Amino acid sequence: MTGRLAGKVALITGTGGGQGRAGALRFANEGAKIIGCDLNADGAEETVRMVREAGGDMVSLAPLDLAEEDAVQRLIDFATESYGGFDILWNNAGSQRFGTLDTLSVEDFNYTLTNEITILFIAIKHALEVFERRGRGVVINTGSIAADSGTTLPGNVPGILAHNIAKAGVVRLTSTLAAELASRNVRVNCVSPGIIETPGTAPMLGTEDAPGPMRQHFLENLLIRRIGRPDDIVNAVLFLASDESEWMTGSNLIVDGGQSATSGVGLPQANVAAALQSAMASALAASGA
Ligand SMILES: NC(=O)c1ccc[n+]([C@@H]2O[C@H](COP(=O)([O-])OP(=O)(O)OC[C@H]3O[C@@H](n4cnc5c(N)ncnc54)[C@H](O)[C@@H]3O)[C@@H](O)[C@H]2O)c1
Helix, strand or coil, X not given: CCCCCCXXXXXXXXXXXXXXXXXXXXXXXXXXXXXXXXXXHHHHHHHHHHHHHCCCCEEEECCXXXXXXXXXXXXXXXXXXXXXXXCEEEECCCCCCCECCXXXXXXXXXXHHHHHHHHHHHHHHHHHHHHHXXXXXXXXXXXXXXXXXXXXXHHHCCCEHHHHHHHXXXXXHHHHHXXXXXXXXXXXXXXXXXXXXXXXXXXXXXXXXXXXXXXHHHHHHCCCCCCECXXXXXXXXXXXXXXXXXXXXXXXXXXXXXXXXXXXXXXXXXXXXXXXXXXXXXXXXXXXX
């Protein structure tokens, strides 16, 4: 068997669509057997069909709620029965509720923490028995550039309070578990996407033919001027899942078209740039340099 994941087995959460589906297809194409799961049974089944049609090996357990510890143990047992366990765990699944301090209920807040951090904690906790048996393991968590900012939305629109907090938690979960699990030969890394075109972001972005203001903003301000594609993230996850990254653990790999590099401020604007350059020239002249 050939491919960058030849001979490996990967458990990917959230294979019902978006990045999880793209990951299942790509990982299988790189030689891995895939175990999927999702709340969305139809989406997960469709991904299995697509992977098999492309010649890959995949099984999945759905509907399955990763927030339920018993269900996660069932998933681990299913993986063990199906393929003898797994080498790679990609914690991709996540869902959140938006809102500000005024509008977000305590239930919404807790829902987001559960479905963006706790499900990762449970999955890694239960995957450990498989990694112990194999003597090694690789975990890739899915963070977000939202971890590093008060807002990542265009126009600094507030409303992703719980999401920002949860994703910051994912980054810290990654480094903490990297340290905790190093002696057990388990590497733990994180990929932090910027804006990616998936079913999850479709309502905010609109379509290419009928773009919403958010799509417009990103197209005008990202250093690489297109919306991210699921494969942009899968490429980074593939690297972290493969032995090519064997000397990496505790890292947070940002894949965001350059959004973080400008702190979300965007590309230079001609009028602001001209005013600033003139002010700098005056300051230089006044200093006598
Ligand atoms: N799309 C983006 O712009 C973007 C940006 C930054 C981070 N991310 C992160 O990337 C990951 C994937 O995002 P996506 O855009 O592909 O999302 P998506 O909504 O298209 O897919 C996520 C999948 O996870 C599943 N899921 C959610 N909670 C679950 C649970 N408790 N149990 C089982 N399945 C569950 C959903 O059913 C869904 O199929 C998420 O962690 C998300 O926070 C996405």
